[in-house]
Amino acid sequence: MATVETVRPAKGRVRARPWRPEAGPVTGLLLAAPMLVAIVLFVAFPLVQVFVDASSGGVPVQRYTDVFTNPVSRRALATTLTDSALVAVVTVALGAVIAWTLHTTARRWVRVLLWTTALVPFWMGMIIKNYAIYLLLAANGPLNALLMGLGVVDSPLSLLYTKFAVVYGISYSLLPYAVLALYSVFVQVDRSLLSSAAVLGAGRAQVLATVVAPLVRGGVLVALALIFLLSIGFYVTPIMLGGLQTPFMATVINQQVFSLYDFPGAAASAAILLVIAFVVVATILALAGGKTLRRML
């Protein structure tokens, strides 16, 4: 016969306090309190203060129109928006290739290599990254040496202080964000859909067009928005690689604060950047549709 072990009483104290599987409202509030305080102090308050500052003294509306009429800030705004749009497209395109390969490859070493490639920019300081690219693009740098060695060009190209350099630098910094955002979308595409489409007669391009594209469209739009938003706030890269001739809004705001002591003007510039960012995000999220958001959250 099977022997039944006698149940020994548990050692230690026996608690009789009632317990519920979910924490009560007081516990929850206490746990959340530090975060709530931080959000109010460091996010909500500055946001409101920007608009308050922009309206303080003088003619409030004129500060906003100044941003568009002043040739320096107008040009900076245009540069910021066009460069950031380029960055978004380039980064999402590159990130999509990397993220899709990460999702579909069967080879471990490819995955390791791609994750490393994608995440290395995360581990380097902003200055180091930009300095590395600065050296790479310099007139006597390796890229020019290669181009001249191959006979593509006769004299060094001036790659630094161009739109190309700025877009390159920002894209490099933002690539990890694009890869991570897109990967989280791509992993939701069941790979058996791809093989099923293939058996049903679809070639590789057709599989991408008829199965993958409709399924990831929303996620790609969200990634574009994310990269665009991160890009319009860039400060170091446009200065180091773009020089002072093609400043971003962040540079202009910096000058307004530290050179001109025009705090309300700086606040107005920041507010306009903020509104543009908000409009872009709202538009893209509307395009992407609520379904995509619910799936990502």
Next chain:
Amino acid sequence: MNTIEERPQQASTAGPPTAPPAGRHAVELIGLGKSYGPETAVAGVDLAVEHGELIAILGASGSGKSTLLKMVAGFEGPSRGRILLHGQDVSSLSPADREIGMVVQNYALFPHLSVARNVEYGLRMRKWPKRERAERVAEMLERMRLSALGDRLPRQLSGGQQQRVAIARALAYSPRIMLMDEPLGALDKALKQDLVEEIHRVHREFATTILYVTHDREEAMTLADRVVLMRDGRMAACAPVEELYLRPPTAYAAGFFSGANLVPARVVDRVEGRARVEIGGRTLDTTCPVDPLGSPVTAAVRPVCVVLDPPDDAWALEGEVTDRLFLGDSVQLKLAYSDADTSGVVSCLLPATAPGLPGAVGEKVRFGFTPDTARIVPDDQETR
């Protein structure tokens, strides 16, 4: 029933027409093998499948059955050998050009397309004209009893309906063969039974050749005309389903497919050309004419062929119940026996109403094997 031949001419760009060419097999695998580096996943499989046959490829996980199917589908390139579909060598063709249909375990329906658009997908890829696509889709939906669901999205369907969509999608363009990869693997038992019947009906009505991969011997038994038993990348057996069940050729087939007890025995005599073996000191007549006297063999006895309180002491063993499972109409017992030189555990299946059924673990019982139900099976352990 004749819709398979009603294929529009313009659709026959890839491959020969669907009507089976005379004298050719629907599927022919010739020395088909696959290795990943030093690992051999499938080793030289030869198989010829008749038109309209349903072949179950049965095996435990890691037996190579899925790799075999992937090679036929075109997802894996074979390391050796060739694959012929309707006589055409498709070994180096893309999956898209092989003209096959496939149903996989999660059905892989396109989540962004309606049921009708899912079924239409293969026809669009084959550039059927719009009107013929619509006709064909309507026909397939009707035959798979999905007409009312054409506008639904896959996630709005039940598991059974999803499977019917997957089958309709795979058969819409009249593929040369249909591959099914564990289509019932993730389902509960009650639903499974319904879907087994559905697949049976589809096979009958569409007269399609089907390669059906599964690890479930009951599915294989119910559906298949023939069973290919895979083990360690090799074809361990290939036989009509009843033949394989009642007369398993090897110990592995007896254990895996017939669920038989494998009992060590020794040949002691021959009666009318058949072996009489000794098990635990008792003798038993078998159905096999094999082996020199005195050699150790393995006898396969299915659980239903174990009887309690045999009338003849000559083949009664003494045992003890070590486990008892109530299965509804029947009760499964594990009986441990031991003797001077042998010991073992046999599993036996008895009607729940059988007289003298042991009621508890630990009871002593007398049991034996029904004469002429034991088979001597060659040990195939060394084929590893």
